[in-house]
Amino acid sequence: MKKSRVATVLLHAALVLGAAATLFPLFWMITASLMPTGEANSDPPPLLPSRVTFEHYGELFTRLNLGQAFFNSTLLATAVTLLSLFLNSMAGYAFAKLRFRGRGKIFGFLLAALVLPTQVAVLPLFLLLREMHLISSYWGVILPGMASIFGIFLVRQFALSIPDELLDAARIDGASEFRIYSEIVLPLCRPILVTLAIFTFLGTWNDFLWPLVVLTDQSRYTLPVALANLFGEHVQDTELMMAGSVLTVLPVLLLFLFLQRHYIQGLLMGGVKE
Amino acid sequence: MPADGITAMKRAARAEARAAWLFLAPGLGVIFLFFLLPIAAAFLLSLTDFDLYAVADWRNLRLIGFDNYLRLLRDPIFWKALGNTFYFVLVGGPLTVVLSLAAALMIQSKLTRFRGLFRTAFFAPAVTTLVAVATVWRYLYHPRFGLINHALQWIGLPAVDWLGSTRWAMPAIIILSIWKNFGANMIILAAGLQNIPESLYEAARLDGAGWWAQLRHVTLPMLGPTFLFVGVMTCIGYFQLFAEPFVLTRQGEPLNSTLSVALLMYKEGFRWWNMGYAAAVAFVLFVVILAATTLQVRASRRGEA
Numbered sequence: 412m413k414k415s416r417v418a419t420v421l422l423h424a425a426l427v428l429g430a431a432a433t434l435f436p437l438f439w440m441i442t443a444s445l446m447p448t449g450e451a452n453s454d455p456p457p458l459l460p461s462r463v464t465f466e467h468y469g470e471l472f473t474r475l476n477l478g479q480a481f482f483n484s485t486l487l488a489t490a491v492t493l494l495s496l497f498l499n500s501m502a503g504y505a506f507a508k509l510r511f512r513g514r515g516k517i518f519g520f521l522l523a524a525l526v527l528p529t530q531v532a533v534l535p536l537f538l539l540l541r542e543m544h545l546i547s548s549y550w551g552v553i554l555p556g557m558a559s560i561f562g563i564f565l566v567r568q569f570a571l572s573i574p575d576e577l578l579d580a581a582r583i584d585g586a587s588e589f590r591i592y593s594e595i596v597l598p599l600c601r602p603i604l605v606t607l608a609i610f611t612f613l614g615t616w617n618d619f620l621w622p623l624v625v626l627t628d629q630s631r632y633t634l635p636v637a638l639a640n641l642f643g644e645h646v647q648d649t650e651l652m653m654a655g656s657v658l659t660v661l662p663v664l665l666l667f668l669f670l671q672r673h674y675i676q677g678l679l680m681g682g683v684k685e
Numbered sequence: 686m687p688a689d690g691i692t693a694m695k696r697a698a699r700a701e702a703r704a705a706w707l708f709l710a711p712g713l714g715v716i717f718l719f720f721l722l723p724i725a726a727a728f729l730l731s732l733t734d735f736d737l738y739a740v741a742d743w744r745n746l747r748l749i750g751f752d753n754y755l756r757l758l759r760d761p762i763f764w765k766a767l768g769n770t771f772y773f774v775l776v777g778g779p780l781t782v783v784l785s786l787a788a789a790l791m792i793q794s795k796l797t798r799f800r801g802l803f804r805t806a807f808f809a810p811a812v813t814t815l816v817a818v819a820t821v822w823r824y825l826y827h828p829r830f831g832l833i834n835h836a837l838q839w840i841g842l843p844a845v846d847w848l849g850s851t852r853w854a855m856p857a858i859i860i861l862s863i864w865k866n867f868g869a870n871m872i873i874l875a876a877g878l879q880n881i882p883e884s885l886y887e888a889a890r891l892d893g894a895g896w897w898a899q900l901r902h903v904t905l906p907m908l909g910p911t912f913l914f915v916g917v918m919t920c921i922g923y924f925q926l927f928a929e930p931f932v933l934t935r936q937g938e939p940l941n942s943t944l945s946v947a948l949l950m951y952k953e954g955f956r957w958w959n960m961g962y963a964a965a966v967a968f969v970l971f972v973v974i975l976a977a978t979t980l981q982v983r984a985s986r987r988g989e990a
Contacts, residue, residue: 419796426791430806433864437809439832440821452830502712509705510698521716526917526978527724530925530947531971534954534964535726536719555719558712582697588704617814619928620947624955635816639932642820649824656817667812671805674812678869679876 440660444468444653451649467654477655479630480637485662487549487622487633488615491556492608498558500604503566504596508578509588518567521560530620537624551625552633556615562607565680569603570596606677609670613663634659727971731964740958753965763966765941766949767973769855773945774923774977777859781919782912784863785870790904792871793878804875808868815865819932822861823848826933848934851942858929858943866922870915877911878904913985917978924974927951946970 439458443451444467446460471477505511506518536555537546545551573596581591597604622633632640638655645651667674731753738745757763788807792800810818825833826847834844847857885903894902905912926945930937936952937944946966954963 415796422791422794422796423798426797426803429788429791430803433810433868434806436818436821436825436864437813439825440818443824451824454830455835456830456832458832498712498715501708505705505708509701509708511702511705514705517713524721526921526975527720528921528925528971528974529720530927530950531727531967532720532723534950534960534967535723535730537955538730538960539719539723539726554715558715560716560720563712588701588708592708613812617812619816619931620951624951635814635928638820639816642932649830652820652824656820659817660813663812663814664809667809668805671808675808675872678872 437660437664440653440656443650444657446650448648448650451653467648467651468658470651471654471658475641477634477637477641477658480632480634481658483549483626483631484616484634484659487552488612490549490553491615492611494553494557495559495562495611496604496608499562499607500566500597500600501592502558502563504570504592504600506563506567507570508573508575508596521563525560525564533620533624536621540625545625547626547628547631549631552615552622555621556611559611562611565603565607565677566600568680569600573599602673602676603680605670606673606680609666609674610677612666613674616663724971727964727967730961731968733961735959735961735964737958740960749961753962754969756962757965757969762941762944763946763949766937766944766946766966767969769942769944770924770926770946770970772855773859773862773926774920777862778916778919778923780859781863781866781923782870782916785867785915786874786912788867788871789874789878790900793875804872807871810865811869813865815928816932818865819861819929822857822864823933826857849939851940854934854939854943858926858933861929861933862923862926866919870919873915874908874911877908881907909985913981917981920977920981921974924970924977946973 442459445463445465446457447462447464448466450457450461506514540546540551540554545554577595578591581595586594616633617635618633619635619639623636623639626632626636629637629640638652638659641655642652732748732750733739734747734749734752736745791797792804792807797803825831828834828844828846828849831847833847838844845853847853881904885907886899889899889903925947927947930943930945930948931951934943937948947970950963950966950970953959953966
């Protein structure tokens with residue numbers, strides 16, 4: 412009995428230590444963003460601000476125009492999320508519930524393509540969008556994000572459990588296929604659509620390489636691109652850069668904290684596919 | 686009458702197939718046009734001398750066969766980038782997976798209280814924006830004002846010039862990546878642990894198996910497929926190392942010691958507009974990732990047999 416009590420104490424000590432180490436960079440990011448200019452670069456570096464100030468956040472929104480980047484990120488993540496929910500749910504439903512020739516083969520092919528690294532597509536994709544005159548347009552980010560194999564897969568797995576009788580009954584009543592999809596299938600798929608929405612929003616918000624390549628005009632920069640750009644000129648301004656990092660991270664972190672059950676569910680559905 | 690029934694059924698089946706294709710067309714169209722086609726085109730692009738002149742006018746484009754690949758083989762920067770990437774994958778990958786497993790075992794232990802709280806804490810870095818947290822870590826790694834060096838000195842270890850030395854820059858990137866990624870793997874492994882029937886552990890205990898023997902003979906074999914999935918996904922993701930050295934070590938410094946293959950592709954393609962050459966770099970990465978994935982799957986199959 413005594414042995415297990417020692418084990419319990421040791422286990423919790425390791426857990427608390429691990430959690431503290433994991434959260435520390437995020438904690439310091441917030442406290443340093445509230446320090447007066449230059450305070451983070453003192454020896455030894457303080458953990459808490461001597462006086463709390465929001466001046467760096469003010470500077471981000473006024474002089475440095477990061478408000479525009481915040482707007483761009485929000486707009487793009489929202490647009491990609493809504494459009495891809497629509498396209499992925501239609502395709503996922505078709506793969507799960509409608510019979511057509513080649514269904515198994517096409518779906519198997521898509522699953523195999525899931526391991527293809529996205530980075531390999533970047534160069535030709537850039538040239539393609541250049542031919543379409545979409546470089547530095549919002550559409551340059553939105554169009555390629557409008558559907559994903561992972562999204563189709565998630566919806567398909569979920570939609571498999573919808574009973575066929577329900578759909579057939581609606582067909583006998585004369586409902587059109589699109590009506591069946593929009594009024595029966597979509598409401599039933601709500602849980603997985605919430606999960607997919609969080610995944611897509613976070614993924615688009617956090618993406619770096621593609622927006623960096625395709626959004627060449629500063630007025631179109633998303634937050635990660637704007638932040639990397641700002642870092643080049645303001646590397647000495649620790650407190651300012653931390654405020655920029657908080658502005659970039661906090662929205663997705665809060666979104667996750669409120670909806671983490673749904674997020675984790677998606678992660679697990681991806682993990683059990685084999 | 687039966688003939689009518691059959692035609693009606695045929696008509697219904699045809700209507701269903703038509704509806705299916707209408708539902709599929711937009712999504713599959715986007716995936717084909719903006720994902721599958723570009724990947725195939727990357728190979729074609731790598732057989733051309735696509736450069737700044739071709740960016741200006743397509744007519745300056747010439748097919749040059751495998752010249753880009755031959756040039757790659759003689760380019761010391763490419764070998765440096767490939768070596769760095771393998772260093773990152775072979776050291777960072779296993780460390781990430783082992784730490785994820787340790788975290789999952791601790792989270793799922795029957796003794797653990799406040800499980801949800803710890804899980805959220807460990808998982809939080811996984812949802813953060815890489816560019817932003819890499820910025821944070823750059824300050825944490827600062828040789829003089831960075832809190833990491835202060836912590837090292839506090840426990841009696843010497844300070845390290847993390848991002849300024851060719852020796853420590855890659856370990857610094859690996860530490861950041863472990864911190865960022867172990868939480869997501871932990872969640873998947875923890876779910877795998879939950880699916881192992883308790884009766885197996887009971888039987889092992891009756892046979893006198895201790896903690897370590899239970900881990901080796903029950904947990905790890907039962908976790909097989911989940912473990913493989915986590916390993917493969919980590920491997921694929923790590924081979925594409927890009928934003929970490931872009932931000933943390935200012936695009937591969939010092940002396941290209943953190944230059945990755947993806948970063949080399951970006952620089953060649955979008956800084957110097959050597960897109961044909963960059964496509965060859967990308968395609969090598971593609972082949973390496975595919976080979977590594979196949980190897981892992983094969984090795985695990987052999988392990989099971």
